[in-house]
Amino acid sequence: MAGFAGRLARCWYSGFLRSPLQVPALGLHVGGPAMQTSQKDFNNAVSQLKLLKEDPGNEVKLKLYALYKQATEGPCNVPKPGMLDFINKTKWDAWNALGSLSKEAARQNYVDLVSKLSASSESPSPEAPAADRKQPESDSLVVTSGDGITTIRLNRPTKKNALTTQVTPSARESILLVLSRLFHSKTMYHDIIAALQAASKDESPITVLTGSGDYFCSGNDLTNFTSLPAGGPEEMARSSAVLLRDFVNCFIDFPKPLVAVVNGPAVGISVTILGLFDVVYATDRATFHTPFSHLGQSPEGCSSYTFPKIMGSSKAAEMLLFGKKLTAQEACAQGLVTEVFPDSTFQKEVWARLKAYSKLPPNAMRISKQIIRDREKEKLHAVNAEESNVLRERWLSDECMNAIASFLSRKSKL
Numbered sequence: 001m002a003g004f005a006g007r008l009a010r011c012w013y014s015g016f017l018r019s020p021l022q023v024p025a026l027g028l029h030v031g032g033p034a035m036q037t038s039q040k041d042f043n044n045a046v047s048q049l050k051l052l053k054e055d056p057g058n059e060v061k062l063k064l065y066a067l068y069k070q071a072t073e074g075p076c077n078v079p080k081p082g083m084l085d086f087i088n089k090t091k092w093d094a095w096n097a098l099g100s101l102s103k104e105a106a107r108q109n110y111v112d113l114v115s116k117l118s119a120s121s122e123s124p125s126p127e128a129p130a131a132d133r134k135q136p137e138s139d140s141l142v143v144t145s146g147d148g149i150t151t152i153r154l155n156r157p158t159k160k161n162a163l164t165t166q167v168t169p170s171a172r173e174s175i176l177l178v179l180s181r182l183f184h185s186k187t188m189y190h191d192i193i194a195a196l197q198a199a200s201k202d203e204s205p206i207t208v209l210t211g212s213g214d215y216f217c218s219g220n221d222l223t224n225f226t227s228l229p230a231g232g233p234e235e236m237a238r239s240s241a242v243l244l245r246d247f248v249n250c251f252i253d254f255p256k257p258l259v260a261v262v263n264g265p266a267v268g269i270s271v272t273i274l275g276l277f278d279v280v281y282a283t284d285r286a287t288f289h290t291p292f293s294h295l296g297q298s299p300e301g302c303s304s305y306t307f308p309k310i311m312g313s314s315k316a317a318e319m320l321l322f323g324k325k326l327t328a329q330e331a332c333a334q335g336l337v338t339e340v341f342p343d344s345t346f347q348k349e350v351w352a353r354l355k356a357y358s359k360l361p362p363n364a365m366r367i368s369k370q371i372i373r374d375r376e377k378e379k380l381h382a383v384n385a386e387e388s389n390v391l392r393e394r395w396l397s398d399e400c401m402n403a404i405a406s407f408l409s410r411k412s413k414l
């Protein structure tokens, strides 16, 4: 364990782990094609940014700010704001981190980033339920209710909707609120728990989980493991196991029809929890991947119990031990997915169907779900507790540490 802590600390201090403020972390151009971006392209990108339909989140906005300053004023040449000038200091750090990147390269990177954001910022489908009620949210989770459906949408498209334990304040929140949320460690996992708890009591007969952009979700954000609390790796593993258990418990206990609208590939915990949903609709572009052994980790989301039950022990083993990635059709044939739709008509067909289902008598649906699920609940809670405990140990293992370091140093991808 000392080896783990030492290695993680060395990785951190040597800058081996990726930081959003480091030039390589942004995937920046430092020459070559950068020269091809004209001032006109840059001006167009500045205008294009204003047309984005989704807020790209604070991290991306910080990148854009830094690149804009570098592109228009060159390397950071203003005095560093004081420690208590929290916002301006963060902006200064981001700009300063670009070092001597040329104005032309900064322009190119700005244009590239805006075009990536424009491509992934999908306009809401006309078939999606009308949002007549929008709950308080962070930028990375959007909750809307309308047409009898509460929709919880994972909204970090530039990170493939990876689930972060970093604080994810809304762009609209004041700095005092940001600080209070830091103090209370509110994360995307907490936001989902809160959204499910609210949905369990709201008026919508049906609740949906879906994602923004091209992915449903790429699972746990692997950079979660890089922010060590004061208690070191052991404390990180302990608190993550508690959070994981609480998170999965909300799915086990959810009292109404819970539907996954899987709009693209799903990885890790976003696949395993599907066994706790009542219905799973998937686009034919979706894939289902649980690379736990590759990551030195072990199954969660009650999948060690639900997957063998759903698909038989040998198919479950191929997924959970060997990380076999299933196509949507395969996942459907194995019972994990209810129905697969062509990507071109996915949103239209799925939302039309859900709107029709939402008109069914809500109490009847709740009671039917209770009869189907209740006798399993005790077992599922026990499985969840055991899986969380096992993972707590796994997260402290060399196998896990090496796999995460490898991803973070960009050596590996699934």
Ligand SMILES: CCCCC/C=C/CC(=O)SCCNC(=O)CCNC(=O)[C@H](O)C(C)(C)COP(=O)(O)OP(=O)(O)OC[C@H]1O[C@@H](n2cnc3c(N)ncnc32)[C@H](O)[C@@H]1OP(=O)(O)O
Residues within 6 Å of the ligand: 025, 027, 158, 159, 160, 162, 163, 165, 189, 218, 219, 220, 221, 222, 223, 240, 241, 243, 244, 267, 268, 269, 270, 291, 292, 295, 297, 300, 407, 412, 413, 414
């Ligand atoms: C409370 C704690 C509970 C913990 C519960 C445990 C759960 C276990 C799991 O969920 S295991 C699964 C973990 N997920 C992964 O291993 C996926 C890692 N990501 C990838 O392999 C790839 O990013 C990809 C295959 C999902 C997508 O590849 P693609 O080439 O299409 O896109 P990019 O890699 O360029 O991704 C765009 C940016 O998004 C970042 N990103 C994507 N997924 C994650 C992730 N899971 N964690 C951290 N970061 C992620 C990626 O790094 C890119 O960022 P960049 O633009 O800054 O480079």
